[in-house]
Amino acid sequence: MKAIVYKSTGSWYSVKNEEGVFCNARIKGKLKMDGITSTNPIAVGDVVLVEMENETENTLTITGIEKRSNYITRISPHNKNQHHIIASNLDQSLLFATLKDPKTSQGFIDRFLITSEAYHIPTIIVFNKSDLYGEKEKEKFAEVKSIYENIGYKVVSMSIETGDGVEEVKNIIANKTTLLSGHSGVGKSTFINTIFPELNLKTLEVSDWSGKGMHTTTFAEMFDIALGGRIIDTPGIRELGLVDIPKQELSHYFPEMRTLINDCQFNNCMHTNEKNCAVKKAVEDGTIHMDRYISYCNILDKIEEKSY
Incomplete structure (x- = not known):
């Protein structure tokens, strides 16, 4: 029998079998995983092979x-040398961001996009809480929207408070398996509650003292959408460390740089101090936005080279 993993709580998994029935399942013994070095052998979204363990309790063995x-993975919160698979078998990801209460940094957005590019997962950026925008935020949103749309990403403005943009986002996720991600406090749980009011997911106010959202989701969990498709809610991520991306490859995950790297004089160009660099020339003439280039340089500096 096959089943799909909807939730992991550590040792037990909530899975949906081929008849559409939810059961509890667990791994017995050591599950052989070729080439996987993550802290979690099974992730939400995985299709697993199962057999009946206890008919009375309706439990399965994976x-x-x-x-x-x-x-898609992140650095393990418990061990920075290991990674943790957030979710699998995705059609797309929806990155929730906010310009205010809390403010999502462009560096965080770029790190998420790099991770999505590395794992070939299309990403849509949803700027929530548009009802809080003053003139300054409206100008900032127009600028950010232009930056990301010019390099091929879809950017949506939404306010769950007023309903603005909510239907557009619902249409985006219809009939697809979508990962919802972003900092805590950006409105993921509130958005899910507008789709599934019966779940009444716990939401928390942004903590005033830190300006960062409090964690409200502990484990990733998948939900079926009535209009078709599934969404995966993830724990609020404060920092998204990049996993196993060498410095030499970083520019490959910036779409606007990827098209130019073969035009550089040196085939190992890092686009920082080299002569005749096509990427730096594009920054100078405005083809590549300066903010994205600064983000690239900052991320490049923070990548720790591993010795293999």
């Missing part, structure tokens, strides 16, 4: 896992 079409 005996194997189907090949993933893709997955």
